[in-house]
Amino acid sequence: MSALQSLFNIQFPLIQAPMAGVQGWELAAAVSGAGALGSIPCAMLTPDAVRDAVTHFRARADRPVNLNFFCHQPPEPDPEGQQCWLEQFLPWYAELGLEVPSAPAGPGRLPFNKVIADLVTELAPEVVSFHFGLPEPSLLEQVRSSGASIISSATTVEEACWLAQNGVDAIIAQGLEAGGHRGMFLSEEISTQVGTFALLPQIKAAVKVPVIAAGGIADAAGVQAALALGADGVQVGTAYLLCSEANTSAVHRAALQSPGASQTVLTNLFSGRPARGIVNRMIRELGPFNPSAPSFPLATAASAPLRAQAEHLGSGDFSPLWAGQNVTGCLSIPAAELTLALVSDLKPSVSSS
Incomplete structure (x- = not known):
């Protein structure tokens, strides 16, 4: 059993990446139901919508869930x-x-705030993940007090060290190959961004918390390669975009194919x-x-x-x-089937409840 599986109480060391705008609770429930960790992107949802999504998830899957939020600084008008x-x-x-x-x-996207922190306390998700750093210390401590494990994305070794120093339970090493928004937060310099298999071992050597590889991983061989390179788990997003439970638009699906x-x-x-x-x-x-x-x-x-x-x-x-x-x-198959294909070379280690 990996440290990540123990931390999240999941059967497989796999996280479905939260993808705002193209998925909701349905995809997360299907992935969690298959033994991995499903994620619900919450940055574009109202508090009521987050509550509704978690309620539906709990009704469908009696498994851990990850709620994802953004931590950007609101720009001046x-x-x-x-x-x-x-x-x-x-x-x-x-x-x-x-x-x-x-x-x-x-x-159209609001950063994590006190209202959402109170909602996390109410909903008690097993995992809370952040993009673009972390919220202010008082809000982070409230999330920690809710019992949730805390993870966030790092795109450089410096960001990973900063996250570790600020008390995260695990770090997502987001390689340059990853789709969607870069999680970069200490620098806006694109030249600092490197590929997953260059970033992963450097972050592993620099921190003591579990590290999750993300970016360019799309099949069982990629999962195995990341684990062989030292990852405690992997995060996969793009591969799920054609699944029946995803809300990916028709034009987006066509583009992917x-x-x-x-x-x-x-x-x-x-x-x-x-x-x-x-x-x-x-x-x-x-x-x-x-x-x-x-x-x-x-x-x-x-x-x-x-x-x-x-x-x-x-x-x-x-x-x-x-x-x-x-x-x-990217396959047009149910998310549970894709999840099991991604971990087909692994053995389940725990039975989450």
Whole structure:
């Protein structure tokens, strides 16, 4: 039994990555029911929606659950900057016959706060994970007092050491291959980001808590390779995007199954923070990184109406098609079946209850 399996009371050292916008409690319940750790992304949910998701999860799966939250610093309002950003999209608004928004929208993702900390106390999840660092000490201590194990993502050795010094129970080593948002929080310098199998052994050597490998792991061989390199467990996200329990949109599913899925890049266009997704028209024409993009998460508003209209027309031209560098494991099968395939070379160690 690995330290991670004991810590989370799970049969297999596998975590389903929380993926906001493309999944809910259904995917998490299916994965937990199969003996791994299912995750519910909560950063875009209201407190009532989080409560509802956990209630449904508990009714479906009598297993541990991970609730995931963001810890970004809310940006200062910058109406002028957001208006300048919006103006870069005007030709596309005209092309699609859309009315240009009169005012920039507010943030669609809120950082962890006291209201959510109180909700964690109420719901008592077995695991709470954070992205972009950790919340302030008093909130972190409240989460710890709830009985939850605490994990967070590190994209560098320095971030891993910082997390360990601040009392996390395990660290996710997020390699450059991973899809979705980079968890980086000590630096915004992209050159600090390295691949999973370069990052993992360095973090293992630097900290004493369990380390979870993430990024580019899409099949049983990848799971075995990560464990052989010293990982206490693995986190898998992209491979679950085609599962029947995922809420992945039709255009996103089509993109994942297209030849273009082999070309992914880090981009700040969709949210203001670096995130890995499949190259589409918006990325090609604006370039992956644009210095005028508002701070996370304010960049999202400018393209949101374009995304909605394009998806209505069957196009992902303006959609964040998040995906890691390895989409070969994406299968249109039930999540429980995929979970068991990922751990097919492992033996269950405990029976969670």
